[in-house]
Amino acid sequence: MSAFEHTPVLLEEVLEQLDPTAGGVYGDVTLGGGGHAKAILERSSPDGRLIGTDRDSSALEAAGAALSGFGERATLRKARISELVAVLASLQIDKLDGVLADLGVSSVHLDRAERGFSFAKDGPIDMRMDRTEGETALDLIGRSDPEELANLIYRYGEEHRSRKIARSLRRAYEEGELRTTGDLRHAVHRAVGGRRGRVDPATKTFQALRIAVNDELGELQALLEQAPHALRLGGVVAVISFHSLEDRMVKHAFRDSEQLSPLTKRPIVASERERADNPRSRSAKLRAARRVEVAA
Ligand SMILES: C[S@@+](CC[C@H](N)C(=O)[O-])C[C@H]1O[C@@H](n2cnc3c(N)ncnc32)[C@H](O)[C@@H]1O
Known part of the structure; x- marks a missing residue:
């Protein structure tokens, strides 16, 4: 392969x-x-x-x-x-x-940790398909207020718990605890609980950030x-x-x-x-x- x-x-x-x-x-x-x-x-x-x-x-x-x-x-x-x-x-x-x-x-993209698309592999919170331009997912979280972030997670992730998640992401960011995709996943889990079924609760948030970062x-x-x-x-x-x-x-x-x-x-x-x-x-x-x- x-x-x-x-x-x-x-x-x-x-x-x-x-x-x-x-x-x-x-x-x-x-x-x-x-x-x-x-x-x-x-x-x-x-x-x-x-x-x-x-x-x-x-x-x-x-x-x-x-x-x-x-x-x-x-x-x-x-x-x-x-x-x-x-x-x-x-x-x-x-x-x-x-x-x-x-x-x-x-x-x-998902397999390469350094691209930052996957929570299964710890990497930087990047998610840009073209790494030569635009802001990373971390930049996006850093410049958005909780309401903007919640709207984005709700719309692009179809995530109903978007407000709680957005607050948790912003808190982690401000406390300097948001550096890797593992941290991002953890911040989602802190808001809505960890994985119970087949799908990780962070999936929709990752999808939303990726869609936004790449328009x-x-x-x-x-x-x-x-x-x-x-x-x-x-x-x-x-x-x-x-x-x-x-x-x-x-x-x-x-x-x-x-x-x-x-x-x-x-x-x-x-x-x-x-x-x-x-x-x-x-x-x-x-x-x-x-x-x-x-x-x-
Ligand atoms: C699902 S993969 C395509 C796989 C391909 N059909 C194959 O058989 O190997 C999607 C690809 O589209 C690219 N892509 C996604 N959105 C794009 C966009 N807006 N403009 C250009 N390329 C894009 C990604 O970088 C990625 O390489």
């Missing part, structure tokens, strides 16, 4: 929606380890192209290695998903035949607005999301856009088998839509 191994979720289902074919040009705006991208390039042999982007340089490096065998068929750039149209313009590519976004963090919903909104402009008529956009806030945004964008026609009435979810093999797939939801002519 390489250091950036990541099992692509809903792989067959994504390929079925995008239906990559020879001669096509595809976009993967969340390259990660390049798992989906590799399959898209294989399916579109011998001459399909892939434009792959990620905001995380270490993901780009890993994907570059995984896709090196495809030579010039793969073009990789560091970019956010909100920059899709700008990336295509810079490459003088007019339209794509399909575009995929597989949102959130990769297992590599994940703003990024997704921008991608959803740009997708119709990036696709040729008949082209397909496919989005895999991992929590209900994102899935709702995707569903509404596909339903409300005049230029898109949803291909999935209900989100496609992982099979029993995939769920057993890859726990990350359990919360994955795939929706796809086709670019259509706007009715006169």
